[in-house]
Amino acid sequence: MIRSEILKEIAPILRDQLVVCNIGIPSQELHAIDDQPSNFYMLGTMGLASSIGLGLALAQPKPVIVIDGDGSILTNMGTLPTIANNVADNYILMIIDNGSYGSTGDQPTYAGRKTSLAKVAEACGCENVIECRDVDTGEVLQKALDSGKMHVLVVKCDSGNAKNPVITMDPVVIRDRFMKAVQA
Amino acid sequence: MNIDKKIADDLVANDISFVTTVPCKQLAGVIEEIDQRDDIFHIPSNKEDEGMGLCAGAWMGGKRPAIIMQNTAIGVTLNTLATLIQYYRMPLPMLISYRGELREPVACQVEMAVHTKALLAQLNIPTYHFHWQKDVEELDNILKYTFMCNKPVAILTDANFWGGYGDQ
Ligand SMILES: Cc1ncc(C[n+]2csc(CCOP(=O)(O)OP(=O)(O)O)c2C)c(N)n1
Numbered sequence: 001m002i003r004s005e006i007l008k009e010i011a012p013i014l015r016d017q018l019v020v021c022n023i024g025i026p027s028q029e030l031h032a033i034d035d036q037p038s039n040f041y042m043l044g045t046m047g048l049a050s051s052i053g054l055g056l057a058l059a060q061p062k063p064v065i066v067i068d069g070d071g072s073i074l075t076n077m078g079t080l081p082t083i084a085n086n087v088a089d090n091y092i093l094m095i096i097d098n099g100s101y102g103s104t105g106d107q108p109t110y111a112g113r114k115t116s117l118a119k120v121a122e123a124c125g126c127e128n129v130i131e132c133r134d135v136d137t138g139e140v141l142q143k144a145l146d147s148g149k150m151h152v153l154v155v156k157c158d159s160g161n162a163k164n165p166v167i168t169m170d171p172v173v174i175r176d177r178f179m180k181a182v183q184a
Numbered sequence: 185m186n187i188d189k190k191i192a193d194d195l196v197a198n199d200i201s202f203v204t205t206v207p208c209k210q211l212a213g214v215i216e217e218i219d220q221r222d223d224i225f226h227i228p229s230n231k232e233d234e235g236m237g238l239c240a241g242a243w244m245g246g247k248r249p250a251i252i253m254q255n256t257a258i259g260v261t262l263n264t265l266a267t268l269i270q271y272y273r274m275p276l277p278m279l280i281s282y283r284g285e286l287r288e289p290v291a292c293q294v295e296m297a298v299h300t301k302a303l304l305a306q307l308n309i310p311t312y313h314f315h316w317q318k319d320v321e322e323l324d325n326i327l328k329y330t331f332m333c334n335k336p337v338a339i340l341t342d343a344n345f346w347g348g349y350g351d352q
């Protein structure tokens with residue numbers, strides 16, 4: 001499965017949750033599949049989805065799901081110790097590990113070669129780290145939500161992108177409607 | 185006057201309850217003070233752009249954030265300031281130790297000091313420079329201004345403000 005097929009499958013789970021979504025094609029895909037005010041789309045700033053999501057989870061009680069990428073985790077690897085040492089049980093970091101920088105043309109990342117992000121997360125002190133296959137994503141994500149425990153999910157999947165238009169919504173509009181969804 | 189206490193008091197008085205830090209020798213006292221406050225959640229970050237991501241999330245979650253960092257981190261955070269904090273219009277007070285200024289003993293620090301104000305000006309970031317201890321009296325107004333206009337705002341604090349470096 002490629003990322004867009006996974007997002008399509010888990011859209012019913014994401015719909016009712018606060019979602020912080022990774023830069024580029026991941027956000028475009030989520031926006032095209034099921035745009036919600038409770039989705040925070042990153043339009044830039046590669047690497048910070050996991051940090052934004054953690055700050056959000058620590059600041060308020062609703063569950064937060066971060067849809068991140070292997071390349072973005074690699075570029076902000078310092079995020080994993082911060083996550084591990086500041087446990088927020090309403091936080092789920094879901095790393096779509098397609099082994100590539102998808103948005104920029106599927107160039108391979110080191111996560112697709114020798115580097116295991118699940119092992120890195122564990123070594124950083126993260127608990128409830130689960131590596132799963134693409135086909136099991138929905139089940140694993142739902143279980144993580146139901147557990148009420150912080151989770152790091154590493155979803156191993158194929159490289160590839162769906163063709164969708166860029167997001168033209170103004171960033172302040174994205175942010176404002178998201179904050180209203182947080183408060184709702 | 186204890187500057188560290190005064191700064192923490194002003195943060196609390198302005199309802200700032202989420203503070204991320206990356207240490208600088210000059211900031212050791214204020215970081216320790218913040219760490220001890222019950223009304224502030226202190227979350228050290230590993231890199232300042234990561235810290236700004238945490239602050240952005242905390243603010244959207246309803247908490248007022250602040251970041252405490254060294255001026256060298258301006259080089260680390262330019263992209264984050266432009267494409268996250270400014271693009272989505274978020275408030276972020278940045279208490280910055282201004283290394284490489286008068287009374288600096290480490291020559292390398294001067295190399296970023298000479299770019300610090302130019303970079304902040306290029307980004308249209310409102311910038312205040314504390315040189316004398318009494319300048320801290322402005323902090324309360326600067327914090328109010330930051331959350332009024334929803335912008336990142338820089339407060340540069342040099343060695344003279346902190347009472348010298350090495351001989352303090
Ligand atoms: C600082 C910076 N460097 C590079 C880019 C270009 N870029 C945007 S998205 C992306 C790939 C992200 O890969 P990953 O997080 O694995 O997400 P995927 O698209 O594979 O799901 C890159 C390299 C950028 N936006 N910012």
Ligand SMILES: [Mg+2]
Nearest residue numbers: 069070071100
């Ligand atoms: Mg990827």
